[in-house]
Amino acid sequence: MHIHRFEKLWIGLSLFLIAAFISIVMYGFTVLDLTVPGSDRGGGTVDAMNLAETPFATPGVRKTEDGEYEVYMLARQYFFQPGSGQSLTLPAETRVTFKVTSPDVIHGFQVAGTNINSMVIPGQISRFTTVFSDPGEYGILCNEYCGAAHHTMEGLIEVVPPSEFDESNLIEQ
Amino acid sequence: MSTDPSASSDPAASSSEAAGGDEAAHTRSIDDFDPYGTLAVTGLYFVLLLVLYALMYFVEFAGRGASIIE
Amino acid sequence: MTFVDTYPKATRIVKATFIVAFVALGLGGLFGFIQALHRTDTFRGIIDSTQYYDLLTGHGVLLALVFTTFFIAGLYQWGISRSLDREPEDLRFSWGWFWTMTVGTILASIAILGGLVPGDGISAAVLFTFYPPLQAHPLFYIGAALLVVGSWGATLDWFFSFWKWREDHPDDHIPLQVHMVLFTMLMWVLASLGIAIEVVALLIPWSLGLITNIDPLLPRTLFWYTGHAIVYFWLLPAYFVWYTILPKLSGGRLFSDSLARIVFVIFLLMSTPIGFHHQYLDPGIGMGYKLWAVVATLLILLPSLMTAFTVVASMEHGARQRGGSGYFAWMGALPWGQPAFAGCALAGIMFAAGGFSGMINASLNIDTLVHNTIWIPGHFHLTVGTAVALTFMAITFWLLPQLTGRKLKFPKMALAQPYSWFIGMVLMSNGMHRAGLAGIPRRTAEPGYSGFSFEAPFGSIMEMKIQIALGGTILFVSLLLFLIVVVGTWWAGAPAETVDDAIPPALSGPEHTPKILDNIKLWLGIAVVLVILAYTLPLADMLADGIFQPGVPPSPM
Numbered sequence: 001m002h003i004h005r006f007e008k009l010w011i012g013l014s015l016f017l018i019a020a021f022i023s024i025v026m027y028g029f030t031v032l033d034l035t036v037p038g039s040d041r042g043g044g045t046v047d048a049m050n051l052a053e054t055p056f057a058t059p060g061v062r063k064t065e066d067g068e069y070e071v072y073m074l075a076r077q078y079f080f081q082p083g084s085g086q087s088l089t090l091p092a093e094t095r096v097t098f099k100v101t102s103p104d105v106i107h108g109f110q111v112a113g114t115n116i117n118s119m120v121i122p123g124q125i126s127r128f129t130t131v132f133s134d135p136g137e138y139g140i141l142c143n144e145y146c147g148a149a150h151h152t153m154e155g156l157i158e159v160v161p162p163s164e165f166d167e168s169n170l171i172e173q
Numbered sequence: 174m175s176t177d178p179s180a181s182s183d184p185a186a187s188s189s190e191a192a193g194g195d196e197a198a199h200t201r202s203i204d205d206f207d208p209y210g211t212l213a214v215t216g217l218y219f220v221l222l223l224v225l226y227a228l229m230y231f232v233e234f235a236g237r238g239a240s241i242i243e
Numbered sequence: 244m245t246f247v248d249t250y251p252k253a254t255r256i257v258k259a260t261f262i263v264a265f266v267a268l269g270l271g272g273l274f275g276f277i278q279a280l281h282r283t284d285t286f287r288g289i290i291d292s293t294q295y296y297d298l299l300t301g302h303g304v305l306l307a308l309v310f311t312t313f314f315i316a317g318l319y320q321w322g323i324s325r326s327l328d329r330e331p332e333d334l335r336f337s338w339g340w341f342w343t344m345t346v347g348t349i350l351a352s353i354a355i356l357g358g359l360v361p362g363d364g365i366s367a368a369v370l371f372t373f374y375p376p377l378q379a380h381p382l383f384y385i386g387a388a389l390l391v392v393g394s395w396g397a398t399l400d401w402f403f404s405f406w407k408w409r410e411d412h413p414d415d416h417i418p419l420q421v422h423m424v425l426f427t428m429l430m431w432v433l434a435s436l437g438i439a440i441e442v443v444a445l446l447i448p449w450s451l452g453l454i455t456n457i458d459p460l461l462p463r464t465l466f467w468y469t470g471h472a473i474v475y476f477w478l479l480p481a482y483f484v485w486y487t488i489l490p491k492l493s494g495g496r497l498f499s500d501s502l503a504r505i506v507f508v509i510f511l512l513m514s515t516p517i518g519f520h521h522q523y524l525d526p527g528i529g530m531g532y533k534l535w536a537v538v539a540t541l542l543i544l545l546p547s548l549m550t551a552f553t554v555v556a557s558m559e560h561g562a563r564q565r566g567g568s569g570y571f572a573w574m575g576a577l578p579w580g581q582p583a584f585a586g587c588a589l590a591g592i593m594f595a596a597g598g599f600s601g602m603i604n605a606s607l608n609i610d611t612l613v614h615n616t617i618w619i620p621g622h623f624h625l626t627v628g629t630a631v632a633l634t635f636m637a638i639t640f641w642l643l644p645q646l647t648g649r650k651l652k653f654p655k656m657a658l659a660q661p662y663s664w665f666i667g668m669v670l671m672s673n674g675m676h677r678a679g680l681a682g683i684p685r686r687t688a689e690p691g692y693s694g695f696s697f698e699a700p701f702g703s704i705m706e707m708k709i710q711i712a713l714g715g716t717i718l719f720v721s722l723l724l725f726l727i728v729v730v731g732t733w734w735a736g737a738p739a740e741t742v743d744d745a746i747p748p749a750l751s752g753p754e755h756t757p758k759i760l761d762n763i764k765l766w767l768g769i770a771v772v773l774v775i776l777a778y779t780l781p782l783a784d785m786l787a788d789g790i791f792q793p794g795v796p797p798s799p800m
Binding site for chain 1: 292293296368370374376377456458459460463498499501502522523524525526527528529530531533534537538541542544545548549552553556602605606607608609610611612614615616681682684685686687688689692693694695696697698751755756757784788792793794795796798800
């Protein structure tokens, strides 16, 4: 086989590039804690046709035993519950864990202007944790086509300073 | 890796892709052709990729407010 | 004597596939034009926002499935016949796969366009990915299945020709074009098994009501088993053109035959086991599979980066013989006034940019920044929408005289076509990529939301919308130029005295190529093993609780 020396050099550079990209991704994944949802993130599965017997029957913000907040949310044709109609209020600078599922079709959950982005699949629970460092309003949108009124599926998160977060609206365990 | 100098003497002879053509335009063989221009173009692309990728990853992405951390 | 005189039977098949391809291209392009105007709120008099999704389904299916598959069938039939010096072995079989594909296309189109006719009970607004539980009319799935099965028939047909040729040439290297055809199609058959199982075993019975509930994650995973490899099914025929025809159009010769073959071998091995990178943000898929997908997807950059070098070096070889010199100035000596060359070269330049956004998409966690934003269509309009589509259009200008025996009509329009496509795509893709970084989603009929607005990292949202609408308009004009040249040449082109259809041999030809690169069984075997390794465990995970669990009922669209 006849490979020109320039081409050998280029193949070397290409392999370096690939190794560099893989390293950067792994660095972000391990050191910077930038991760993605997945089945080993503790979400698990749920019977989408029988959500009445699960915490998803009363979607909203809860406080866990170790003092963190978690949000049970339904993404459904064509709203987020909670989040649409009335905004979802969350504290800044605090760990918040989302558990999102869908009772009907596949949806997307994206918080505009952030890296919070997950598929929402009936039968699967998307579980992921984040921290909002800055108070303010954040738009939620469905980024997976879910039917004729898909473009109206939106909501709002209101992030308030931790001292102003009102715990009286939490869902009882 | 072929180092046999005769191996590149007549590339057309054994090629089943050889369908004729204006031979005068195709006189250079692989041995007297060093693609410096290609090395320059691809080298520039290599640098561009590394720089743009790092910008996208560390500035656009990792520099954003809220991310999925667990 | 050109192709039409030597292989009149093959020519009829190529022409038939091209007719279907170009009808789909025209209709799908028109839909894209309407969408670009609608979703940017530039002009909304044609459809309402609900019908947007019928059109979007048509745009995706007609362009990404129908235009590509039919054009590839024609291009590869041309390559097989000229390289092996054979007409098709059995014309009944050849027309059989053509009509299977065509009937499939018609059925799927009826289902999609039925959505625009109120009250007919037929619709298929499920988009190109048709994720259940969104449910289309059964005709949509039956049509899609026939299209895929027809493409398998074409594969078999080309293998028949190859096996017959092999009887007379037991010791020869496989001709380069044939090698590329066979490896592309083997990859496609292996890769399309996922969508075939999804559609035939799950979705057709489900859409007919034989199954009620479906587990959405399973068909989604089967779709992406095929859904990433399919992009290489589109791309490899463009590589076929860049490796075997573009060097000649540049006035030079292919740099290296062996490297071209290595690239196609790697694509057979690596295209299918990487589909999980489309599911980085899925719950229900383990992190181990996702991390494997990162490594495997980034590794598949290698054959494309190798292609970049070999193809650019082949062009440089041409440019230097045309008097070009210097590190960069040689590019000015290339035949930029020839539409076929200009289209392929501009497509290659756009692919370099699309390659970059693809590298971003492959990189796991950064997917949370771009996933399902309009950045993604920004990316694939550079790859399939330009690297592939513009190459196909450009090489049509070179193939038409061989297929019709006529000179290209309206050469100035033909020359304007690739440049206008390039300009239109620079604008549209730039707008889409940057709007995606601002968080604007793909696949939506509306430019914004009522409760919040998007903030651009740089530039303004309005300027991005203008680029998308203007770019989409220029692309549509470019498409019309293409169709006018094709129709004009076909029906009113002047007879060509001579047609330059010769392809010179590679600088480093097959005599330097190791025989092992031609070993079809070996590489196919390894490819199958890699697929089994990549997909057995995740699919077993999904099936552990039953095929239809956790299930949900259908949502008809």
